[in-house]
Amino acid sequence: MLMANLNGLRVHYTDQGDPDGPALVFANSLGTDLRLWDQVLPLLPAGLRIIRYDKRGHGLTEVTPGPYKMGTLVADLEGLLDHLKVRDCLLVGLSIGGMIAQGLAVKRMDLVRAMVLSNTGAKIGTADMWDERIAAVRAGGIEALADAIMQRWFSAPFHQTDAFHAWRNMLVRQPLEGYAGCSAAISGTDFYTPTSGLRLPALGIAGSEDGSTPPDLVRETIDLIPGSKFELIRGAGHLPCVENPEDYARILTGFIRDTGHV
Numbered sequence: 191m192l193m194a195n196l197n198g199l200r201v202h203y204t205d206q207g208d209p210d211g212p213a214l215v216f217a218n219s220l221g222t223d224l225r226l227w228d229q230v231l232p233l234l235p236a237g238l239r240i241i242r243y244d245k246r247g248h249g250l251t252e253v254t255p256g257p258y259k260m261g262t263l264v265a266d267l268e269g270l271l272d273h274l275k276v277r278d279c280l281l282v283g284l285s286i287g288g289m290i291a292q293g294l295a296v297k298r299m300d301l302v303r304a305m306v307l308s309n310t311g312a313k314i315g316t317a318d319m320w321d322e323r324i325a326a327v328r329a330g331g332i333e334a335l336a337d338a339i340m341q342r343w344f345s346a347p348f349h350q351t352d353a354f355h356a357w358r359n360m361l362v363r364q365p366l367e368g369y370a371g372c373s374a375a376i377s378g379t380d381f382y383t384p385t386s387g388l389r390l391p392a393l394g395i396a397g398s399e400d401g402s403t404p405p406d407l408v409r410e411t412i413d414l415i416p417g418s419k420f421e422l423i424r425g426a427g428h429l430p431c432v433e434n435p436e437d438y439a440r441i442l443t444g445f446i447r448d449t450g451h452v
């Protein structure tokens with residue numbers, strides 16, 4: 191079990207693959223932990239150093255009292271990469287993880303040489319929407335919202351699978367304070383201007399059935415970065431790395447190779 195103590199926050203992470211290989215770093219979405227990438231990792235090319243982590247208030251990372259700021263979540267990942275002496279990584283961020291990726295690329299170009307913005311946006315939802323969600327979660331727990339969240343996360347056929355129930359369990363077992371804290375960070379984030387200034391290889395990935403960050407939002411965001419590419423995974427919702435890991439890994443592998451990362 192790997193834990194890093196970063197300015198007093200104990201962060202859970204994994205560091206797998208070739209320790210001397212180019213680094214591929216994953217940042218998870220709201221209400222998920224690093225198991226989000228379990229099915230994609232075995233399908234990726236050999237020779238990479240693969241780092242995953244649980245963001246603040248999620249998984250096995252410590253929970254601090256919310257609300258959180260996006261700058262704090264960005265600084266947490268910055269601290270982890272500095273701690274692990276990672277430079278020039280290919281950073282894959284899904285949803286809030288994609289916001290963290292945008293923030294880190296703007297702040298520390300030495301850490302991020304290429305970026306995948308998956309099922310995310312420069313801005314996600316409205317402040318009113320997030321205020322309502324935070325109030326609902328504080329009143330009734332994540333369970334009270336779980337059915338609606340699962341509708342956005344997964345396409346209808348996936349709801350009939352056994353795996354669906356495992357992912358629902360993962361969601362409702364996330365710490366409430368972490369979920370609410372990160373929701374506040376999303377609410378306060380609008381990266382349109384800073385992301386427009388980014389110049390690095392970038393790929394957007396969307397799911398055709400994504401009810402949280404629909405394909406148009408992902409495309410609008412990735413189009414802010416000149417020369418970027420966009421891929422749509424048909425039939426998948428907000429978490430295509432879970433619903434269709436084969437297509438996700440194929441697209442990611444193509445980008446890894448195109449950018450000369452392995």
Ligand SMILES: O=C(O)CCC(=O)CC(=O)O
Pocket residue numbers: 218219220221284285286287314339342343376401402403428
């Ligand atoms: O998944 C995220 O990180 C935030 C976007 C969202 O609203 C997810 C959901 O539908 O619950």
